[in-house]
Amino acid sequence: MEYKTIYISPNELVGINIEKQLEDVNSMFDRDNLFLSVGDNGVLELNVNQVDVRSLAKQCDNEWNEPKKSLLQLIYNKIDGIKSYTITNGKRQFVDYNAERKVVNRKTKENDRSKYYYAQDNAFSKINNLLPNDFTNRIICGDSREVLHRLPDNCVDIIVTSPPYNFGLDYSNHNDSTFWMDYYNTLYGIFDECIRVLKYGGRIVINIQPLYSDYIPTHHIVSNYFLQKKMIWKSEIIWEKNNYNCKYCSWGSWKSPASPYMKYTWEYLEVFCKGDLKKLGDQDRIDISGEEFKSWVVAKWNIAPERKMKEYGHPAMFPEALVERALKLFSYTGDVVLDPFNGAGTTTYVAKKLRRRYLGIDISEEYCRTAQKRTNIHELPL
Numbered sequence: 001m002e003y004k005t006i007y008i009s010p011n012e013l014v015g016i017n018i019e020k021q022l023e024d025v026n027s028m029f030d031r032d033n034l035f036l037s038v039g040d041n042g043v044l045e046l047n048v049n050q051v052d053v054r055s056l057a058k059q060c061d062n063e064w065n066e067p068k069k070s071l072l073q074l075i076y077n078k079i080d081g082i083k084s085y086t087i088t089n090g091k092r093q094f095v096d097y098n099a100e101r102k103v104v105n106r107k108t109k110e111n112d113r114s115k116y117y118y119a120q121d122n123a124f125s126k127i128n129n130l131l132p133n134d135f136t137n138r139i140i141c142g143d144s145r146e147v148l149h150r151l152p153d154n155c156v157d158i159i160v161t162s163p164p165y166n167f168g169l170d171y172s173n174h175n176d177s178t179f180w181m182d183y184y185n186t187l188y189g190i191f192d193e194c195i196r197v198l199k200y201g202g203r204i205v206i207n208i209q210p211l212y213s214d215y216i217p218t219h220h221i222v223s224n225y226f227l228q229k230k231m232i233w234k235s236e237i238i239w240e241k242n243n244y245n246c247k248y249c250s251w252g253s254w255k256s257p258a259s260p261y262m263k264y265t266w267e268y269l270e271v272f273c274k275g276d277l278k279k280l281g282d283q284d285r286i287d288i289s290g291e292e293f294k295s296w297v298v299a300k301w302n303i304a305p306e307r308k309m310k311e312y313g314h315p316a317m318f319p320e321a322l323v324e325r326a327l328k329l330f331s332y333t334g335d336v337v338l339d340p341f342n343g344a345g346t347t348t349y350v351a352k353k354l355r356r357r358y359l360g361i362d363i364s365e366e367y368c369r370t371a372q373k374r375t376n377i378h379e380l381p382l
């Protein structure tokens with residue numbers, strides 16, 4: 001049996017006679033999971049293989065006498081402090097959990113395969129520019145392709161957006177049901193501008209829902225477009241909304257393999273980088289906590305759909321929590337955030353709240369007014 005060994009220094013054991021406690025504490029645990037030992041140098045060693053940390057916490061909470069209680073608490077803190085593990089059947093596995101993923105000569109093999117080969121020969125300039133003042137912290141009404149055309153190259157750090165889906169939704173100033181090829185051509189025109197204005201190392205996070213009933217995999221079609229444009233695919237995040245796209249109707253061929261209709265409770269976020277996967281920034285402009293980072297790098301985000309669409313008068317908003325995660329995970333405070341389909345202004349509202357600079361564009365005056373009102377609520381200095 002292999003163990004991860006944690007050394008406990010004598011000054012952490014003040015008031016604990018370890019020789020007296022060792023046998024008693026060891027008898028509480030299955031030796032295959034964890035045990036204490038004293039090394040040749042007299043230092044206490046905590047040997048762990050796998051632990052159900054929640055049961056351990058309960059064990060610690062029992063009414064033990066001192067110093068046993070303190071020793072158990074110390075063991076719990078040490079184990080809970082180990083940040084590298086995997087979880088199997090409710091137990092944290094601390095040993096060899098990634099053995100099957102160990103690849104010999106990983107770097108050489110990566111080079112042989114050529115990492116993101118599709119984007120290697122990009123011609124993106126590495127010279128970044130400032131976003132002009134006229135476009136900084138602004139909500140602008142207009143067609144995004146035209147508005148973005150007025151911006152210099154490489155002036156935006158991150159784009160977080162959700163394009164119209166072409167589902168036939170009732171937008172105030174946009175026909176949401178066009179022939180698919182026309183729809184994509186319009187989107188591509190705006191995406192070309194988005195790529196141009198992104199800084200070198202900048203990111204675009206696009207929320208997409210395929211139109212299942214038309215058998216149109218928009219997330220694949222759009223992703224393929226970005227690959228062709230030599231953007232590096234960073235991630236696909238599942239936005240788990242836990243609501244069905246169709247509830248009890250449209251089973252397709254009921255109880256027959258002829259043509260069952262599949263149901264989905266999620267949407268996608270496709271994340272692409274321009275030129276480089278890394279986006280360096282000052283330490284003091286990072287605003288994500290350790291807990292948030294650990295939880296959000298797992299690329300399945302459980303977030304309920306936006307509930308205030310009626311209140312804001314917009315039929316297809318994404319929730320603030322979604323934008324908050326994207327901004328904290330992929331950008332720094334002070335960065336320039338763009339949403340070219342800003343709708344009721346969720347992105348610009350959250351960007352301002354999180355002390356980023358923002359530019360929101362939407363074709364509808366009504367939505368732009370709502371977005372402006374929302375961002376005005378935050379009086380934080382930028």
Ligand SMILES: C[S@@+](CC[C@H](N)C(=O)[O-])C[C@H]1O[C@@H](n2cnc3c(N)ncnc32)[C@H](O)[C@@H]1O
Nearest residue numbers: 143144164316317318341343344345346362363
């Ligand atoms: C899915 S909604 C975005 C909603 C937004 N994420 C929110 O939370 O409020 C798409 C938006 O794109 C806007 N739109 C459609 N075509 C546009 C264009 N060519 N330029 C700018 N905005 C456009 C629509 O008016 C609509 O508000």
